[in-house]
Amino acid sequence: MTDMTRRSFLRTAAVAGAGVAAPYYVPSRAFGANDRLVMGFIGVGGRGYGHFRSYLGSDVCDIAGVCDVYEPHRARAQKDAGDKCTAYTDHRELLDRADIDAVVVATPDHWHTLVSIHACQAGKDVYCEKPLTLFITEGQELIKAVRRYGRVFQTGSQQRSSGEFRQAVELVRNGYIGKLQAVKVGIGGSPSCGWEPNQDPPAGLDWNQWLGPAPVAPYTPRRCLGSFRWFWDYSGGMMTDWGHHMNDIAQWGLGADGTGPVEIDGWGKSPAEGIFETFTDFEMKYTYASGIVSNCSNRHRGGVTFEGSDGTVFVTRGELETDPPELRNLELKPDDLHLPRPRGGHKGNWLECLKTRERPICDVEIGHRSVSVCHLGNLSARLGRKLKWDPVKELFVGDDEANRWLSRPYRAPWHL
Numbered sequence: 572m573t574d575m576t577r578r579s580f581l582r583t584a585a586v587a588g589a590g591v592a593a594p595y596y597v598p599s600r601a602f603g604a605n606d607r608l609v610m611g612f613i614g615v616g617g618r619g620y621g622h623f624r625s626y627l628g629s630d631v632c633d634i635a636g637v638c639d640v641y642e643p644h645r646a647r648a649q650k651d652a653g654d655k656c657t658a659y660t661d662h663r664e665l666l667d668r669a670d671i672d673a674v675v676v677a678t679p680d681h682w683h684t685l686v687s688i689h690a691c692q693a694g695k696d697v698y699c700e701k702p703l704t705l706f707i708t709e710g711q712e713l714i715k716a717v718r719r720y721g722r723v724f725q726t727g728s729q730q731r732s733s734g735e736f737r738q739a740v741e742l743v744r745n746g747y748i749g750k751l752q753a754v755k756v757g758i759g760g761s762p763s764c765g766w767e768p769n770q771d772p773p774a775g776l777d778w779n780q781w782l783g784p785a786p787v788a789p790y791t792p793r794r795c796l797g798s799f800r801w802f803w804d805y806s807g808g809m810m811t812d813w814g815h816h817m818n819d820i821a822q823w824g825l826g827a828d829g830t831g832p833v834e835i836d837g838w839g840k841s842p843a844e845g846i847f848e849t850f851t852d853f854e855m856k857y858t859y860a861s862g863i864v865s866n867c868s869n870r871h872r873g874g875v876t877f878e879g880s881d882g883t884v885f886v887t888r889g890e891l892e893t894d895p896p897e898l899r900n901l902e903l904k905p906d907d908l909h910l911p912r913p914r915g916g917h918k919g920n921w922l923e924c925l926k927t928r929e930r931p932i933c934d935v936e937i938g939h940r941s942v943s944v945c946h947l948g949n950l951s952a953r954l955g956r957k958l959k960w961d962p963v964k965e966l967f968v969g970d971d972e973a974n975r976w977l978s979r980p981y982r983a984p985w986h987l
Contacts, residue, residue: 607631607632607633608631608632608633608672608673608922608925609632609633609635609670609671609672609673610626610632610633610634610635610671610672610673610674610675611634611635611636611637611638611665611666611668611671611673611674611675611695612626612634612636612637612638612648612674612675612677613638613639613662613665613674613675613676613677613678613686613690614638614639614676614677614678614679614682614700615637615638615639615644615645615647615648615677616639616641616644616796617677617796617797618677618700619639619644619675619677619678619700620644620647620648622675622677622698622700623637623648623651623652623675624651625918626675627651627652631922632922633655634652634655634656635655635656635657635668635670635671636656636657636658636659636665636668636671637649637652637656637657637658637659637665638658638659638660638661638662638664638665639658639660640660640776640777640780640781641775641776641777641781641796642774642775642776643775645658645659645660646658660777660780661780662678662686662689663689666689666690666693666695667693671695672695672696672925673695673696673697673698673723673925674690674695674696674697674698675697675698675699676690676697676698676699676700677699677700677727678700679781679799679805679806680702680705680799680800680805680806680807680811681705681783681784681785681799681804681805681806682783682784683699683700683702683703683704683705684703684704684705684709684710684712684713684987685709685783685784685981685985685987686699687699687713687716687717687724688712688713688716690722691716691717691719691720691722691724692716692720694720694722695722696722696723696724696921696925697717697722697723697724697725698724698725698727698918698921699724699725699726699727699938700727701726701727701728701811701815701816701938701941701942702806702807702811702812702815702942702945703726703815703935703938703939703941703942704939704942704946705805705806705807705979706946706976706977706978706979707943707946707947707965707977707978708977708978708987709978709987710935710938710939710942710943711939711965712987713935713939714935714936714939717935721928723921723924723925723928723929723930723931724931724934724935724938725917725918725920725921725924725931725932725933725934726933726934726935726937726938726941727917727933728815728816728819728917728933728937728938728941729916729917730816730819730820730888731819731820731823731917731932731933731937732913732916732917732920732932732933733888733916734912735886735888735889735890735891736820736823736886737910737911737912738886738891739820739824739875739877739884739885739886739891740820740823740824740910741903741907741908741909741910742877742884742893742898742901743824743877743879743884744824744826744908745903745907745908747881747882747898747901748877748878748879748880748881748882748883748884748893748898749879749880749881749882750879750880750881751824751825751863751877751878751879752863752878752879752880753863753864753865753866753878754821754824754825754863754864754865754866754875754876754877754878755865755866755867755868755871755872755875755876755878756814756817756818756821756865756866756867756868756871756874756875756876757817757867757868757869757870757871757872757873757874757875757876758809758810758812758813758814758816758817758867758868758869758873759809759813759869759873760809760850760851760852760853760869761800761801761808761809761842761847761849761850761851762801762847762851763842763843763844763845763847763851764793764798764801764842764845764846764847765844765845765846766844766845766846767791767792767793767794767845767846768791769789769790769791770790770791770792771790772790772795776790776795778790778795781795782982783982783985784981784982784985784986785804785805785982786804786982787982788804791846793846793847794846798847800812800849801847801848801849802846802847802848802849803848803849806849807849807945807946807949808848808849808850808949809849809850809869810849810850810853810855810867810945810948810949811942811945811946811949814867814944814945814948815941815942815945817867817874817875818865818867818941818944818945819933819937819938819941820875820886821865821867821875821944822940822941822944824875824877825859825861825863825865827859827940828936828937828940829936829940830859830860830940830962830963831857831859831940831943831944831947831960831962832857832858832859832865832944832947832960832962833858833859833860833959833960833961833962834857834858834957834958834959834960835855835856835857835858835947835948835950835951835957835958835960836855836856836858836951836957836958837853837854837855837856837947837948837949837950837951837952838853838854838952838955839852839853839854839855839949839952839953840852840853850949850952851869852869852870853867853868853869853948853952854866854867854868854870855867855868855947855948855949855951855952857944857947857948867944867948872885873887874886874887874888874890875887882894882895882898884898911932913931913932917932917933920932943965947960950973950976953976954972954973954976958970958973965977
C-alpha cells in the first residue's frame, strides 16, 4: 500500500467512524535485538504526561509524536521530547505516521475506544488507559479491531503487574482461605461541586475536538481537563475510575476474566446541586454464577477484601493483610496456580509483548470485562432496579430498556 493510499484510507475511515470492517492491515515490524521502538502519545495532560515522562530518555524507544487538543499540554510535551518529536492536535495525523510502531492513549475517557480502534486500523500497537470504554458495546467493537488487525493491546490496569495483588489472588484461587464466600470492593465516591457558568474555552483549547463523539455542550472549566470524570457523557465517575482498578482485581480473584456477573443490584446517589453528575454515594451488588456476591461501595474499606471459609485476604496498593497472618509469608507449592510475574512492571510487560507478539497481562478482553462490571453497576443504579445479565451474550435478560443502554450514539461525523 502506497503512502498516498494509506493516508487516504486513514482519513476516510476515521471520519466515517471506527470502521473496523475496512479492508486494511499493517503487518507488525519484526524487531531485532538492538532495534528501538518508535512511539507516539495521544493525550499528554495529567496522567498522559506522566506516561510520556516515563518514556523520556528510554534506552529502548524514541518518541516521534505527541497529540493533544490543548496547546499548553502539546507544547510542553514537544519541548521535553526535543526537535525530533512532532506535535499534533488531531490524533489521526499522528496515526498516519508510518514510522510510529505503538501509541499510548491517555485522552479523556470518552475518547479511549475510538482512538484505540483508529490506532489498530493504522497498524499501531496500543497501551490504553482505563477506563477502557464509556459503554459496553464499545468494548465489543474494540476487541474485534484488536484481533482483526493483529495488535498487541495493554489495558492500563497496572495493579495486575503488582506483587501484592498477584499474591492476594494466588492465595484466593489456590484455596488458602478455604472456599471463597464473598468479596468486598471499596472505592471512594465521586466529588460534588457548586454551580459554574458557561464561558468561552481558554486560548489553545480545541473544544469541539475535545468533545469529539460526545454531545455538544457549553464549556466550563470543571467540565473539562481533570474533572471530566464526574459527567456521564465523558465517564462513569469513581465506578469507572478506581472501580475499574479494584473490580479488575475482584474479577481476577474470582477467576472471572472471561465472564461476569449474572445479576446486578445497585443504587447510587448523585449530587443534589452543582454541575457534577456521577454518584457520590453508592453500593453495587454483583452475583456470579457460583453464587458468590461481590459488593462494591464507597462505604467499604478502600481496596479488595476476599472472605473465605477459613480466612480472609485484604489487598490495596502497597498493602497485603491476611487472616491467619502466616498466609502473608506462604510459599506456593509447585503444582499451585502461579500467576504471571511480568518483568519491568506493566509497561515492561507491554514492551516485551510488542516483540514477542504475545498477549500482555491485561489484554483488551480482560480490560473490557473489568470495566463492564463498572458499567453494569452504574446502569442498575441509574435505572433503579435489579438487572439479570447474560455474560456470554452480553445482554440483559428480558429487559429491552436496559439493553438500549448498552450503546450510545456518537456525535457526527464520529460513529462506532
